[in-house]
Structure formats: structure tokens, C-alpha cells
Amino acid sequence: MTGEFEHIAHLKNLFGALASPDLGIGDDAAILHDSRPLVLTVDSAVEGVHFDRRWLSVSDIAARAVEAAVSDLAAMGAVPGELLLAWSFPCTSPDDLVTELAHGVRRVTQRLGMRVIGGNLSGGPVLSLTTTALGRACGPCLRRDGARVGDVLAVTGHPGAAAVGLRALLAGRGDDVAFTEFVNRWRVPTARIAEGRSLVGRAHSAIDLSDGLAQDASHISAASGCALLLDADRMPWIAGQREAARALGCDATALALHGGEDYELLASGPRSAFDARWTIIGEVLPGAGVMVVRGGKTTAVEALGWDHFSPGPESRRDSDF
Amino acid sequence: MTGEFEHIAHLKNLFGALASPDLGIGDDAAILHDSRPLVLTVDSAVEGVHFDRRWLSVSDIAARAVEAAVSDLAAMGAVPGELLLAWSFPCTSPDDLVTELAHGVRRVTQRLGMRVIGGNLSGGPVLSLTTTALGRACGPCLRRDGARVGDVLAVTGHPGAAAVGLRALLAGRGDDVAFTEFVNRWRVPTARIAEGRSLVGRAHSAIDLSDGLAQDASHISAASGCALLLDADRMPWIAGQREAARALGCDATALALHGGEDYELLASGPRSAFDARWTIIGEVLPGAGVMVVRGGKTTAVEALGWDHFSPGPESRRDSDF
Numbered sequence: 028m029t030g031e032f033e034h035i036a037h038l039k040n041l042f043g044a045l046a047s048p049d050l051g052i053g054d055d056a057a058i059l060h061d062s063r064p065l066v067l068t069v070d071s072a073v074e075g076v077h078f079d080r081r082w083l084s085v086s087d088i089a090a091r092a093v094e095a096a097v098s099d100l101a102a103m104g105a106v107p108g109e110l111l112l113a114w115s116f117p118c119t120s121p122d123d124l125v126t127e128l129a130h131g132v133r134r135v136t137q138r139l140g141m142r143v144i145g146g147n148l149s150g151g152p153v154l155s156l157t158t159t160a161l162g163r164a165c166g167p168c169l170r171r172d173g174a175r176v177g178d179v180l181a182v183t184g185h186p187g188a189a190a191v192g193l194r195a196l197l198a199g200r201g202d203d204v205a206f207t208e209f210v211n212r213w214r215v216p217t218a219r220i221a222e223g224r225s226l227v228g229r230a231h232s233a234i235d236l237s238d239g240l241a242q243d244a245s246h247i248s249a250a251s252g253c254a255l256l257l258d259a260d261r262m263p264w265i266a267g268q269r270e271a272a273r274a275l276g277c278d279a280t281a282l283a284l285h286g287g288e289d290y291e292l293l294a295s296g297p298r299s300a301f302d303a304r305w306t307i308i309g310e311v312l313p314g315a316g317v318m319v320v321r322g323g324k325t326t327a328v329e330a331l332g333w334d335h336f337s338p339g340p341e342s343r344r345d346s347d348f
Numbered sequence: 349m350t351g352e353f354e355h356i357a358h359l360k361n362l363f364g365a366l367a368s369p370d371l372g373i374g375d376d377a378a379i380l381h382d383s384r385p386l387v388l389t390v391d392s393a394v395e396g397v398h399f400d401r402r403w404l405s406v407s408d409i410a411a412r413a414v415e416a417a418v419s420d421l422a423a424m425g426a427v428p429g430e431l432l433l434a435w436s437f438p439c440t441s442p443d444d445l446v447t448e449l450a451h452g453v454r455r456v457t458q459r460l461g462m463r464v465i466g467g468n469l470s471g472g473p474v475l476s477l478t479t480t481a482l483g484r485a486c487g488p489c490l491r492r493d494g495a496r497v498g499d500v501l502a503v504t505g506h507p508g509a510a511a512v513g514l515r516a517l518l519a520g521r522g523d524d525v526a527f528t529e530f531v532n533r534w535r536v537p538t539a540r541i542a543e544g545r546s547l548v549g550r551a552h553s554a555i556d557l558s559d560g561l562a563q564d565a566s567h568i569s570a571a572s573g574c575a576l577l578l579d580a581d582r583m584p585w586i587a588g589q590r591e592a593a594r595a596l597g598c599d600a601t602a603l604a605l606h607g608g609e610d611y612e613l614l615a616s617g618p619r620s621a622f623d624a625r626w627t628i629i630g631e632v633l634p635g636a637g638v639m640v641v642r643g644g645k646t647t648a649v650e651a652l653g654w655d656h657f658s659p660g661p662e663s664r665r666d667s668d669f
């Protein structure tokens with residue numbers, strides 16, 4: 028890797044000076060002084076698995092990697108704080124790769140008021156970005172295991188819209204204006220920080236939609252010990268979402284259930300917990316598993332036969348632990 | 349990736365149950381309640397760059413990755429606490445890969461009383477382990493920028509011993525008993541936590557030896573604004589270290605200066621700061637840069653012509669920031 032110390036000096040400049048009494052970039056480790064409960068998560072974005080450089084600029088890749096990590100903070104109802112960035116890439120990479128990555132990160136840190144407090148650069152066969160995100164709890168955190176029978180289920184945004192965009196890119200139709208909005212939703216996701224915070228002390232459970240509604244709902248179902256019923260007829264489609272999915276040979280509901288990479292939130296709680304940013308799409312019932320109502324018919328999600336509907340490579344499916 | 353949820357369930361078992369009131373493994377993010385200053389670092393170990401599976405078992409790879417990250421906590425004088433593990437690997441990997449990795453991590457967490465509080469599994473072209481390590485400051489942290497003129501320089505262990513082991517492996521002589529001790533030092537490094545803590549409130553600066561004495565000393569020199577003089581004639585060789593290096597066509601001093609991967613500590617401070625675990629190998633002088641005394645002759649480290657002496661691939665050189 029050429030110019031590693033130049034890279035580091037540049038990153039120090041881009042990510043700002045040290046804020047006393049904290050020690051950030053520039054030592055073996057960063058030091059944080061804080062008495063509030065910390066919320067921590069880690070997420071990886073690997074070239075060829077999570078992204079393809081034909082479809083994303085380098086700065087978009089970096090911004091997307093950070094939004095995906097921060098989305099886990101949103102799902103906890105936490106306030107975003109600091110980032111640690113571990114980047115590996117081939118030593119033959121262009122010199123401006125690190126700068127472009129840093130610019131992408133800066134877009135997110137400036138939007139969310141976050142700080143980069145450290146990181147690590149190393150060689151590797153492909154570009155791989157692992158982001159550790161720290162936040163602060165601003166009340167009881169939203170967990171996966173808090174759903175209660177009688178809760179309604181609500182989502183932010185438009186589940187499945189990002190999956191339409193990815194399908195368009197996979198079909199070589201990413202430049203078709205009919206798909207522009209969907210491609211942008213896949214390219215530039217936005218972690219739902221404010222929406223997550225609005226639920227603290229009000230909702231009972233939450234999770235972010237990285238794997239699709241079906242999979243992510245099943246995590247809440249399993250952790251909370253109850254059944255989740257999703258109403259496909261109440262899904263908050265963007266105008267044209269169903270038609271765009273159809274034009275790509277897909278079903279919009281299937282993409283919402285299994286497409287993933289929306290980085291929207293799914294939450295449960297009393298109806299009063301959810302303001303206009305949320306759409307009620309179901310309810311929590313006694314039992315187990317995830318069911319879908321469509322046209323008046325209720326089906327267990329496994330029985331829909333869409334488990335392997337994901338438009339991305341199967342290995343994209345990640346698991347947080 | 350097959351059986352990801354089985355992997356996660358297994359990891360939850362291996363890494364222990366949730367300790368109330370903290371929420372660890374099993375949600376979007378982990379929650380930590382702590383009022384002491386946190387010390388955080390991240391480190392990556394990438395197959396083909398940092399390790400080769402011919403030379404290390406999978407559990408040794410994982411243990412080594414954690415020790416390397418924790419070594420940064422040792423260099424700050426921090427007490428190790430929690431880990432977040434981001435692992436990526438090909439979806440064709442054997443099913444027991446995650447279990448073997450977890451066993452390696454457990455060796456370290458049990459030795460150091462650490463907890464795994466979260467992580468992420470994803471696909472990737474090679475095995476890649478990114479470790480975020482959290483610790484607690486137990487007094488003023490040891491920084492790179494605290495060295496003062498008049499300080500002595502001291503190291504733990506035997507710098508260059510791991511590099512002899514790696515050279516033996518590269519030469520296909522890893523099984524030769526003459527190199528066993530050195531190969532083991534490379535294979536199974538041990539973060540110098542107790543040694544780092546012993547300096548808190550006593551020494552003035554510290555860094556861990558991941559890149560070799562020359563490079564790591566230059567970080568202290570640059571951050572502290574003074575010159576570091578290393579005495580090659582006081583280097584704490586293991587019995588046979590010089591002979592083993594010579595048998596591999598190497599100079600033991602060159603390996604100590606440029607070999608790296610020792611995960612020992614280099615520190616500066618008053619002589620009284622250092623107990624019997626430390627060897628005094630130099631002093632801090634007015635000026636800039638790193639110099640080496642050998643046989644009575646003092647030479648600037650760049651002028652030794654050993655900059656590219658590293659036995660590993662050049663891209664192994666990482667940069668923390």
C-alpha cells in the first residue's frame with residue numbers, strides 16, 4: 028500500500044482534529060468519556076457481495092456502508108455518535124480511493140453530527156469496509172424482544188423500493204428513467220434515526236429492514252415469542268412501485284418481503300406510538316412465525332414460496348449477532 | 349452462506365448469555381452501561397495479507413486477530429472489556445469454520461476476562477476478521493505523544509522473535525525444531541495487558557510493536573516531537589535468536605527493527621517506571637527521527653537501508669488511525 032501515512036494524515040484532516048478531553052484519530056486506540064449508556068454495532072460491506080463498483084461511486088459505497096451500520100443504531104432508538112472505520116483494499120488501488128471513501132463517510136457524519144474517532148487501513152483482495160458505529164441511548168432502547176400481543180406493526184418509508192432499484196441494475200436497466208427513483212433508494216439509503224428516536228418510551232420493539240420484511244419480522248417474532256401478521260394490502264407503495272416491479276418480472280410484495288436493503292424500520296407498539304412518518308401494516312398476535320394477508324387470504328410466509336426470491340446474491344444475507 | 353442462524357445461535361451459546369442490564373449478542377446493537385472512560389480500537393486480519401492458512405489453524409487465526417486488536421488496548425494501558433467481531437468468508441467455507449473461529453476467540457476472552465457483545469457475519473472472497481476491542485482507562489492513558497527528552501526507552505519481550513518465526517515459515521522450515529520457539533511466537537502472540545497497565549501514571553508514552561521497532565518508534569518520535577535512540581547492543585534476544593536469524597540469511601537486529609508482528613510494547617518514561625518485565629533499550633533525545641546505535645556507531649534508521657526488509661508481503665503493513 029503506497030503512501031499509508033499520507034492517507035492517515037489526510038484522514039485526520041478530513042475527519043477533524045482531536046477534541047479534548049477525548050483522544051480520537053492518531054493513537055493506538057480512541058478514548059471516550061461518557062456516562063450515558065453506549066450502543067454499539069458493527070457491519071461489513073464487501074465488494075462482490077454487498078456492492079458492485081459498476082453501480083456505485085466509491086463515495087456512495089462508503090456512505091452506504093456507514094448508513095447500514097447506523098441503521099442498526101436507528102433500530103435501537105439511539106443517537107448516533109462515533110465511528111471506527113476498518114477499510115481493506117488491494118495495494119494496486121488508485122491513490123484517491125481513501126479520499127473518495129472519506130468524502131462519502133463525511134456526507135453521513137455531517138448529516139448526523141457523528142465523529143470518526145479511529146480506524147485501520149489494510150491490504151485485501153477486494154474493497155471491504157467494516158464500520159463500527161457508537162451511539163447513546165436516549166431512554167429505554169428498542170429491542171427485538173419487546174413485541175406484545177395487541178401491538179400494531181408499522182414501517183417507515185417504502186419497503187421493497189430499494190429491491191426494485193437493485194433488480195433494475197441487475198437487469199441492465201438502471202439508466203431507464205422509470206427506475207431512477209428506485210435505483211436511488213438502493214444507492215443512497217438513509218438511516219431512520221429520527222424515526223427510531225421518536226419511538227423511545229412509546230413503542231415496544233423495533234428492527235431495521237436489511238434483509239426484507241419477512242426475515243426481519245421473523246427476528247422480532249422469535250425474540251418476542253409471538254406471531255406477526257403483515258397486511259400486504261396496506262403496504263406503503265411509492266407511486267409506480269408495483270408497475271416498476273412488474274416491468275422487471277417481479278412482484279412488489281415479494282420484493283418488500285424478501286428484497287432487503289431498505290434500511291427502513293419495522294416496529295411494534297400501541298397505535299399512538301406512531302406518527303405520520305409511519306405506516307401501520309399489521310399486528311402482533313398470539314402464536315409464532317410471520318404471516319401475510321393478501322386479498323383477504325392469510326398465508327404463513329414460508330408457504331408463499333418466496334424464500335429465495337432475493338434479487339441479490341444469496342451470500343449478501345448477513346447476520347448480526 | 350448456509351445455516352447463518354444456526355451459526356448465530358451457536359455463537360450466542362459459545363460467547364455466553366446476556367448479562368443484565370447490558371444487552372449483548374442478539375439485537376441490532378449492543379448496549380453498554382459504564383461511567384469510566386472507554387478505550388476503543390479496530391483491527392483487521394485478512395487471509396493472504398496477514399495470514400496464510402497453511403501456517404495457522406483457524407482457531408489460531410481468530411485468537412491472533414483478537415490479540416492484535418487487544419494489543420492496542422495494552423499500548424494505551426487500558427483494561428480489556430468487550431469485543432465486536434465482524435467476520436466475512438466464502439459461502440463455500442466448511443460449516444465448522446465459525447465454531448473454530450469462536451473457539452480461538454474464547455481462548456483470548458477467557459484469558460483476559462473479555463466479553464463478546466456483538467458482531468456481524470457476511471460473505472467475502474477470503475476469510476477476513478475485523479475486531480473492535482473496547483477497554484476501560486484505569487488512569488491517564490499511555491499515548492504516543494507523551495515522550496520527553498531524558499526518558500529511557502523500554503520494551504517487553506523479544507522484538508524480532510516473531511519475525512524469525514515468520515521467516516522460517518516462508519522458507520519452508522517451520523517444522524525445524526531450531527525455529528519452533530520463534531514460530532510459536534509468531535503464531536500465538538500475547539497482548540501485553542499487565543505490562544501496559546503497570547505503566548499507567550508512571551511512563552510517558554507507549555505503542556505496540558506491530559510494524560517493527562523502527563516504524564513504531566518513529567510514530568512516538570513524530571507525535572512527541574523528539575528523537576528516539578535505540579541501542580541494538582541492548583536488544584533482549586532470546587537465546588539462539590541471532591543464530592536462528594542468521595541460519596535464515598537474516599540479521600536479528602534488522603528483523604527486530606523491521607520485522608513486526610511482535611505485539612510487544614515500546615514505552616518511554618523515567619527508569620523507575622519499568623519493572624523486571626521491561627528491558628531498557630534506548631533513550632529520548634532532543635531532535636527528530638529514530639537512530640540506532642550498534643557497535644558504538646549511531647546511524648539514522650533510514651540510512652540503514654533496511655526499510656523494505658519486512659519478511660511479509662509489503663501490504664501487511666497496516667495503519668491505525
